[in-house]
Amino acid sequence: MAIQLAGVSKVFGKPGSAGAYLAVDKIDLQVEQGQMLALLGKTGCGKSTIFNMVAGLTEPTEGRVTVDGRNPFGDFDAFRGRMAIVFQNDRLLPWRTAVQNVELGLEILEKSASERRGIAMSWLEKLGLRGHENDYPHALSGGMRQRVSIARAFATNANILLCDEPFSALDEMTARRLRGEFVRLVKENGKTAIFITHSINEALEIGDRIIVLKRPATIALDIPHKETDFREHEEAIRKRIQDVLAA
Amino acid sequence: MTAAQAQLSGMSRFGAAALRRTGSYVLPFAVLAAAWQFASLFFPPFLFPSLVDVFWRCLSIVGDWSQFSDVVATVLRILAGLAGAFAIGALFAVMMARSRAVHDFLSPILTLFQGIPALSWVVFAIIWFHGIEPRIFFIMVMTTLPAFSFQILGALQAMSRDLTEMVMSFRPTRLKLFRSMIIPAVLPDILTAWKVNLGNASRVVVVAELVGATGGVGYELLQQQQVFDMVGALAWTLQLVFFVLIVQAILTLIERIAFRYRAVSERTL
Numbered sequence: 344m345a346i347q348l349a350g351v352s353k354v355f356g357k358p359g360s361a362g363a364y365l366a367v368d369k370i371d372l373q374v375e376q377g378q379m380l381a382l383l384g385k386t387g388c389g390k391s392t393i394f395n396m397v398a399g400l401t402e403p404t405e406g407r408v409t410v411d412g413r414n415p416f417g418d419f420d421a422f423r424g425r426m427a428i429v430f431q432n433d434r435l436l437p438w439r440t441a442v443q444n445v446e447l448g449l450e451i452l453e454k455s456a457s458e459r460r461g462i463a464m465s466w467l468e469k470l471g472l473r474g475h476e477n478d479y480p481h482a483l484s485g486g487m488r489q490r491v492s493i494a495r496a497f498a499t500n501a502n503i504l505l506c507d508e509p510f511s512a513l514d515e516m517t518a519r520r521l522r523g524e525f526v527r528l529v530k531e532n533g534k535t536a537i538f539i540t541h542s543i544n545e546a547l548e549i550g551d552r553i554i555v556l557k558r559p560a561t562i563a564l565d566i567p568h569k570e571t572d573f574r575e576h577e578e579a580i581r582k583r584i585q586d587v588l589a590a
Numbered sequence: 591m592t593a594a595q596a597q598l599s600g601m602s603r604f605g606a607a608a609l610r611r612t613g614s615y616v617l618p619f620a621v622l623a624a625a626w627q628f629a630s631l632f633f634p635p636f637l638f639p640s641l642v643d644v645f646w647r648c649l650s651i652v653g654d655w656s657q658f659s660d661v662v663a664t665v666l667r668i669l670a671g672l673a674g675a676f677a678i679g680a681l682f683a684v685m686m687a688r689s690r691a692v693h694d695f696l697s698p699i700l701t702l703f704q705g706i707p708a709l710s711w712v713v714f715a716i717i718w719f720h721g722i723e724p725r726i727f728f729i730m731v732m733t734t735l736p737a738f739s740f741q742i743l744g745a746l747q748a749m750s751r752d753l754t755e756m757v758m759s760f761r762p763t764r765l766k767l768f769r770s771m772i773i774p775a776v777l778p779d780i781l782t783a784w785k786v787n788l789g790n791a792s793r794v795v796v797v798a799e800l801v802g803a804t805g806g807v808g809y810e811l812l813q814q815q816q817v818f819d820m821v822g823a824l825a826w827t828l829q830l831v832f833f834v835l836i837v838q839a840i841l842t843l844i845e846r847i848a849f850r851y852r853a854v855s856e857r858t859l
């Protein structure tokens with residue numbers, strides 16, 4: 344099991360106090376090796392909070408998060424090179440060019456300068472950014488910047504990919520094209536991925552399993568791909584998701 | 591227009607732009623100098639001496655090592671004091687940013703220091719220390735430390751949380767986090783802090799030198815005061831002003847090179 348959440352809750356603020364806010368409520372969730380899980384829910388239902396706990400950036404208030412058998416928050420450094428993240432906004436370092444941004448993770452992994460450059464350039468090329476490697480982020484469009492950030496995540500060759508609404512800030516045309524590229528890259532490279540989204544279409548397009556969350560984050564619907572063939576039953580699935588989200 | 595002509599007119603346009611830029615830089619100084627020179631026509635030289643005399647006196651200071659070494663000594667005292675204050679201030683700022691307790695402890699102390707006049711530090715330094723240089727170093731550090739600490743702390747706190755988390759998600763070592771995130775993020779504010787504190791330090795250093803030093807610009811100013819030599823007073827003051835202007839220009843140049851990555855808006859504030 345690649346990623347496991349057992350009875351995980353997250354409370355912001357002092358638990359029990361007046362300002363406490365329950366963002367995630369006792370979630371149990373397992374993601375298998377090689378699975379592409381779409382985590383779907385309305386804005387504010389706790390998706391990013393779950394994401395941050397899996398990424399080891401936030402500690403659960405209750406329960407256990409394990410990734411490859413270890414605690415991503417406690418064994419923080421043990422995950423160097425094993426987890427890559429694509430955030431909702433591109434989060435490029437403004438003082439680095441496109442290629443230098445892609446090299447960031449490789450620098451942290453102590454790769455040599457020439458190896459870094461080679462890997463970074465090949466990912467930029469795969470994402471159609473050849474010729475823009477020396478541009479600073481401010482000179483790139485939103486879609487290009489997000490592609491740089493995808494290249495940055497893939498370049499470290501981590502086995503686990505976490506994506507928090509990476510395409511939600513882009514126009515639909517660009518988002519669709521990047522989704523296609525993204526699914527292909529994940530499948531080609533055999534990654535385990537959690538993909539967070541608030542769009543039913545995006546979840547249907549990307550996930551080979553869809554989990555629908557309700558606020559505060561609890562699992563309302565779990566549609567594993569083995570049971571259903573998405574393409575055949577897409578309309579039925581969409582209907583079920585819509586009903587759950589509307590309730 | 592031929593290509594050569596176009597190039598020529600382009601060059602002259604470039605030349606005109608450069609001229610305008612230099613002009614706008616020089617203009618305020620020229621107006622100030624002209625006003626002074628005008629006053630010198632109506633007042634005796636010991637009040638408003640002619641700038642021509644001041645100019646020659648400046649040259650004689652720069653040209654005579656026995657005098658210029660005083661300027662160098664003062665410059666070194668400023669730089670040493672700033673470097674010391676910067677090192678300690680950076681350490682304090684990092685500790686304050688990392689720990690609430692350290693912040694709550696150090697912040698009031700530094701605020702208190704900020705309220706102590708430079709002259710008080712001079713008195714303390716004379717009582718506490720023996721050598722001239724340790725005294726001056728102490729005064730320089732104590733007067734610039736609070737500003738440096740608060741400025742660096744402010745820079746650290748203003749660092750983008752999003753970007754920091756992004757870099758953290760790659761699990762960097764502390765050294766790598768520093769090199770790839772913290773330093774580039776705070777560098778603009780650090781350069782600004784140096785510019786501000788440089789001006790402060792150059793004003794404090796003469797006060798520090800007035801009491802006790804046997805050399806340096808402050809000491810020389812005291813000599814001029816004793817013989818009522820306004821030309822000398824101006825010429826020595828200008829030495830420090832020139833130093834500050836030169837270092838500011840160097841810092842601006844560094845900014846221009848280091849922050850090339852910034853987007854330039856065509857519409858300014």
Ligand SMILES: Nc1ncnc2c1ncn2[C@@H]1O[C@H](COP(=O)(O)OP(=O)(O)O)[C@@H](O)[C@H]1O
Nearest residue numbers: 355356364366385386387388389390391392393
């Ligand atoms: N650091 C925080 N402190 C307090 N409340 C937070 C914090 N982060 C998120 N929340 C709250 O938790 C809820 C879930 O947030 P989030 O996980 O970001 O939602 P989503 O990503 O699904 O839009 C929101 O109501 C938000 O206001």
Ligand SMILES: [Mg+2]
Nearest residue numbers: 390391507508
């Ligand atoms: Mg979110």
